[in-house]
Amino acid sequence: MGYDVIITGGSYAGMSAGLQLARARRKVLVIDGGQRRNRFAATSHGFLGQDGRAPADIAEDARAQLMAYPTVEWVSDTVVQARKEEGGFTLETSRGQHFQAQRLLLATGVVDDLPAVQGLAERWGKSVFHCPYCHGYELDQGPIGVLATSPMSLHHALMLPDWGPTTFFTNGVFEPDPEQRASLELRGVTLEAEPVERIEGERANVVLEGGRVVAIDGLFVLPRTRVGSSLAASLGCEFEDGPLGAFIQTDMTRETSVPGVFACGDAAMPFGSVALSVGDGVRAGSGVHRSLIFGAH
Template sequence: MENKNFDVIIIGGSYSGLSAGMALGRSLRKVLIINDNKPCNRQTPHSHNFITHDGKTPKEIGELAKKDVEKYNTVHFYDGTALKASKKETGFEVETISGEKFKAKKIILASGIKDVMPDIPGFAESWGISVIHCPYCHGYEVRNEETGILANGEMAYEFSKMIFNLTKKLTLFTNGKSALTAEQSDKFAQNKININEDEIECIEHDEGKLKNIVFKNGKSVPLKALYAKIPFQQNFDASEHLGCEFTEQGFIKVDAMQKTTVPGVFACGDNVTMMRSVANATAQGNFAGAMVNKELCEDEF
């Protein structure tokens, strides 16, 4: 790539990044999308709750999106990993893991997050297939089935309300002593939701399709699906490289315009919100692209 100066660099080329790229491409902006091709849902067999694409594979939706964005000749693509970014006098510089450097007036962080899997054999292999995180993305397909929730305490209580709407065949697995309050435990009993405090040994599955939860005491429970709330890490450390502030939950802090706490840096998608879905990432990306273009227009007028 000869010219390495751009109006906007987008770090991350999944749904949010591509959507931002389209908005900017249609605004005649010279854009570089840096993408490592490792979306967090790459193991998920089908994506749901995204109108016009319901039931397609995440890969298929991503490929269709990229084809749409490629129509705009001001949008360029770089396959690789953004290693770091820094503020310069006239904008920003982004360096890739291979050592290449690119400059831009603005940056959009659409870099997503990485799920941190618990040390339970079979969990990672089943993640996104039958061990799932989102009732809106996956819940309809396992409605009324034998279902578990792997969580504890307040999070388990709040999450169970949503899953109870989809199935009454529900068990809460706390993987150790329950941290529910007496009042919360009574509510579970009223709704006939089992609470299992046994420590988990492993998850038995067939190519990611859950069969049994096996416990350290030798017992097991057959299941069709297991919801889990697990920790995550940012794919790109915007705090270290750019000084962006984070929320208490670990997301990049943005305002209503998708602006981070660093002027000229915007963020969108899974790295800024707990509402993880293709539809939401796409919408946020489109809006972020529009807001960046608006700021560039104001700078240039």
């Protein structure tokens, strides 16, 4: 086999895993299509030592540190097919390249499926967010909106008042019961049942169907997520149903249900962030390394 490990996905989790393997002097190939999940955001927050930096700068520094190790190679491409064979795996990229490795680590991330509300997608990562820990502080306690996408949005609405006065736009998704209404009232959340027509303005002003405008500094929404590649499914990996979408099932070492295939980062967690992805990559990289020493696939 050409490599000890091929990592599909070179964002934070994939590079973090690669660093552990590089430091174990293993031959590693990273194949990455350049589609980081947080590419729409100007700054990243909540990651100790990197707070407030541009996501692209964090990734660029990480890649430079990883590529300083002589056993690491990088291919800018997307894996379109993976086959399990005797002794390992063969991967094919969109440009027709073929690579082989003993182990495969899936760090492909997820895709956010946003609600079909006019003006929302254009503001994603700028004034429309999903993580209050990542972006709530910078709103400086200004007015905040939460757009319901599922019953899980109730939890979102109950959290956000710690970052600013909150309006919960239920948008016909669900009707809070009396107990839920009492919880929202206790947290000082304003309920808005009129459907949302569009988002407009420099920030994220919410225009309701009747024409009324609710001015807010930031809108939070929980999009549905899906794993950003079909590789796990095509290899037969099992999935778990999370509150926002299915993710790849793994054990404590981050090995999937398919021997020799590992997964980490957003694709293998119900919720994600840069800091969580980096930590998960450490677990996965060390798990892959141990399997190369002690496992037999």
